[in-house]
Amino acid sequence: MNTTEKLHELFLKYPVVSTDTRKIQPNSLFFCLKGQNFDANTFSQEALNKGAQYVIIDDKNFYIDDRTVLVTDVLTSLQNLATYHRNYLELPIIALTGSNGKTTTKELINAVLSKKFTTKATQGNLNNHIGVPLTLLSFDDTTEIGIVEMGANHQKEIAFLCSIAQPDYGYITNFGKAHLEGFGGVEGVIKGKSEMYDFLQNHKKIAFLNLDDPIQKNRAKELKNFSFSKGREKADVLFQEIESGEFAKTKINQTIIQSRLVGGYNVNNINAAVTIGKYFDIKNSVIKDAIEGYVPSNNRSQLTKHKSNEIILDCYNANPSSMSAAIENFLKLNKRNKWLILGDMFELGEESFEEHHKIVLSLANVSNHKTFFIGSEFYKHHSEASKNSSFFKTFDEFKKHISSKSTQNKTILIKGSRGMALERTLDIL
Numbered sequence: 001m002n003t004t005e006k007l008h009e010l011f012l013k014y015p016v017v018s019t020d021t022r023k024i025q026p027n028s029l030f031f032c033l034k035g036q037n038f039d040a041n042t043f044s045q046e047a048l049n050k051g052a053q054y055v056i057i058d059d060k061n062f063y064i065d066d067r068t069v070l071v072t073d074v075l076t077s078l079q080n081l082a083t084y085h086r087n088y089l090e091l092p093i094i095a096l097t098g099s100n101g102k103t104t105t106k107e108l109i110n111a112v113l114s115k116k117f118t119t120k121a122t123q124g125n126l127n128n129h130i131g132v133p134l135t136l137l138s139f140d141d142t143t144e145i146g147i148v149e150m151g152a153n154h155q156k157e158i159a160f161l162c163s164i165a166q167p168d169y170g171y172i173t174n175f176g177k178a179h180l181e182g183f184g185g186v187e188g189v190i191k192g193k194s195e196m197y198d199f200l201q202n203h204k205k206i207a208f209l210n211l212d213d214p215i216q217k218n219r220a221k222e223l224k225n226f227s228f229s230k231g232r233e234k235a236d237v238l239f240q241e242i243e244s245g246e247f248a249k250t251k252i253n254q255t256i257i258q259s260r261l262v263g264g265y266n267v268n269n270i271n272a273a274v275t276i277g278k279y280f281d282i283k284n285s286v287i288k289d290a291i292e293g294y295v296p297s298n299n300r301s302q303l304t305k306h307k308s309n310e311i312i313l314d315c316y317n318a319n320p321s322s323m324s325a326a327i328e329n330f331l332k333l334n335k336r337n338k339w340l341i342l343g344d345m346f347e348l349g350e351e352s353f354e355e356h357h358k359i360v361l362s363l364a365n366v367s368n369h370k371t372f373f374i375g376s377e378f379y380k381h382h383s384e385a386s387k388n389s390s391f392f393k394t395f396d397e398f399k400k401h402i403s404s405k406s407t408q409n410k411t412i413l414i415k416g417s418r419g420m421a422l423e424r425t426l427d428i429l
Contacts, residue, residue: 003071003077004077004080004081004084005084006069007029007056007069007077007081008081008084008085008088010029010053010054010069011029011081011085011137013053014027014028014029014053014054015137015140016028016029017029017031017078017134017137018030018031018047018052019031019033019040019130019134021040021043021046021047021050024047024050024051024052025051026050026051026052027051027052027053028051028052028053029052029053029054029055029056030043030044030047030048030052030054030055030056031055031056031074031075031077031078032044032047032055032056032057032058032059032062032074033074033075033078033130034058034074034075039059040074041057041058041059041061041062041074042062044057044062044064044068045062045064048064048067053067054067054068054069055067055068055069056069056071056074056077056078057069057070057071057074058070058071058072058073058074058077075129075130078130078133078134079129079133079164081133081137082132082133082134082136082137082164082165083136083163083164083165083166085136085137085139086136086139086146086164086165086166087166089139089140089141089143091139091143091144091145091146092144092145092146092168092169093145093146093147093148093165093166093167093168093169094109094145094146094147094148094167094168094169094170094171094276095148095149095150095161095162095165095167095169095170095171095196096109096147096148096149096150096170096171096172096173097149097150097151097152097158097170097172097173097193097196098171098172098173098174098175098176098193099173099174099175099176099177099178099179099189099193099319099321099322100173100174100176100178100265100319100321100322100325101173101174101265101266101268101269101322102127102149102150102151102173103125103149103300103316104261104266104269104296104300104301105171105173105269105272105273106121106122106147106149107121107294107296108269108270108272108273108290108291108294109121109147109272109273109276109277110147111273111290111291111293111294112273112274112276112277112282112286112287112290112291113145113147113276113277113280113282114290115277115282115286115287115289115290116280116281116282116286117144117145117280118142118143118144118145119143119144119145119146119147120135120138120139120143120146120147121135121146121147121148121149122135122147122148122149123135123138125149125151126149127148127149127150127151128151128157128161129157129160129161129164132148132150132161132164132165133164135148135149136148136164136165145280148165148167150162150165150196152179152192152193153179153181153182153183153347154179154182154183154192155183155184155188155191155192155195156192156195157192157195158192158193158195158196159195159198159199162195162196162199163199166203167196167199167200167205168205168206169200169205169206169207169208169276170196170197170199170200170205170206170207170208171207171208171209171272171276172193172194172196172197172207172216173268173269173272174210174213174216174268174321175189175190175193175213175215175216176189176319176320176321176322177189177319177320177321177348177351177355178319178321178322178347179319179347180319180347180348180349180351180355181347181348181349181350182347182349185351190215190219194219197219197220197223200223200224201222201223204224205224206223206224206225206226207220207223207224207225207226208225208226208227208228208272208275208276208279209223209225209226209227209228210227210228210229210268210271210272211227211228211229211232211233211235212229212230212232212233212268217233226275226279227275228271228272228274228275230271236275236278236279237252237271237274237275237278238252239251239252239271239274240252242256244263244264244267246262246303246333247259247260247261247262247303248261248262248263248264248265248266248267248269248270249267249270250267250270250271250274252274252284253284255284255285255288257270257274257287257288257291257292258292259291259292259294260292260294260295260296260303261294261296261301262296262301262302262303262312262314262329263301263312263314263325263326263329263330264329265322265325265326265328265329266301270291273287273290273291274287274291277290300314300316301314302314306426306429307408307429308408308409308410309407309408309409309410309411309412309429310335310410310411310412311411311412311413311414311426311429312326312330312411312412312413312414313414313423313426314326314413314414314415315343315414315415315416315418315420315421315422315423316418317417317418318343318345318415318416318417318420319345319347319348319417320345320348320355320358320359322415323342323345323359323415324358324359324362326413326415327340327342327359327362327363327413327415330413331366331369333411335411336368336411337409337410337411338368338369338370338410338411338412338413339369339370339371339372339410339411339412339413340363340369340370340371340372340412340413340415341371341372341374341398341412341413341414341415341416341422341425342359342371342372342373342374342378342413342415342416343374343375343378343395343415343416343417343420343422344356344374344375344376344377344378344416344417344419344420345359345377345416345417346417346418346419347417352377353377353380356377356378356380356381357380357381357384359378360373360378360381360384360385360389361384363386363388363389364384364386364389365386366388367388369388370388370389370390371388371389371390372389372390372392372398372401372402373389373390373391373392374392374394374395374398374416374420374422375392375393375394375416375420376393376394378391379391379392379393395420395421395422395424399424399428402425402428402429403428407428407429412429
């Protein structure tokens with residue numbers, strides 16, 4: 001019996017994995033991961049004291065007793081255990097990636113499939129080389145379908161995550177201008193995200209495919225697929241174009257599905273979830289109930305009332321593609337007293353100056369709104385400010401300014417990268 005098999009035997013007895021002693025759960029396996037600024041081997045005794053049954057270490061200097069499992073590398077052992085467990089369960093797994101809309105689409109797919117199956121999906125944003133294994137290890141023998149979100153900011157990352165999760169089905173939301181610095185430009189994004197297609201093709205698995213996206217249509221033409229289109233292409237599932245208004249909606253046959261997601265850019269996310277539901281033989285009426293019952297949270301396409309203001313909170317993350325889509329949708333809304341509060345977009349590398357400049361220019365000549373640009377990247381373009389725009393190097397500068405303004409009866413879009421933490425705006429409105 002090899003090390004992975006031994007770990008799996010322990011995992012079946014104690015099927016909870018902990019990696020942080022601050023959040024440790026009793027009767028768990030504690031994996032002593034290492035990072036740039038920490039080495040959890042040093043916390044092995046603490047983990048046992050707090051209720052872990054076993055600790056997995058890779059530094060023999062921290063061996064305690066027979067409750068200590070010494071491995072060559074803890075992270076690799078965690079990843080190998082996850083793959084072993086995935087194959088042990090033999091359940092179908094749907095993986096998804098893309099530049100924008102991954103988490104929302106994952107939540108919609110889960111909402112739809114859970115109407116018929118016992119499903120489990122990636123929690124929060126656990127979509128990297130640690131999060132994907134933890135997701136797989138959350139599946140058990142009651143799970144009928146697993147849904148795994150995969151994020152990446154450089155080449156070969158999606159290929160590696162697919163090798164761990166070994167998905168039976170895959171979906172790519174889109175190819176956008178996200179993580180340009182790590183991927184090396186838009187072409188790098190396409191190549192990197194398409195590693196999921198490469199895995200599906202090499203293992204003769206199935207891709208869910210949006211035929212209205214010409215890049216994806218071309219990239220996946222050799223794959224076995226189940227496709228959808230807004231009536232423009234011959235697809236397995238056909239949707240009718242329909243004006244979304246404030247909330248995204250779609251139409252299939254005679255069934256109109258009205259979501260609670262702000263923005264027409266969410267229509268493809270909805271259509272993907274509907275398509276996957278159809279593939280698994282779920283009725284339109286059931287799919288409709290699932291999507292209309294889904295309430296967005298975690299600062300993603302989330303409409304909230306805050307005192308006298310109506311706020312679109314979309315500040316979990318941002319890149320040029322998602323920022324442009326959010327702005328375009330917001331400007332179409334038939335509302336008065338519109339404010340845009342926009343924060344810097346991160347990880348754009350050499351293209352950061354130009355991409356922030358494009359956003360500023362796109363709003364320069366638009367009336368009936370006021371824009372507040374926050375962050376050092378946007379501030380580089382303050383000399384081009386229109387009468388409707390204000391620029392602030394830091395959030396604190398913006399906070400000081402906005403505290404002196406009337407902030408009542410406004411419709412407000414809040415959008416920026418995660419590092420900007422623009423949800424703090426709610427505290428000062």
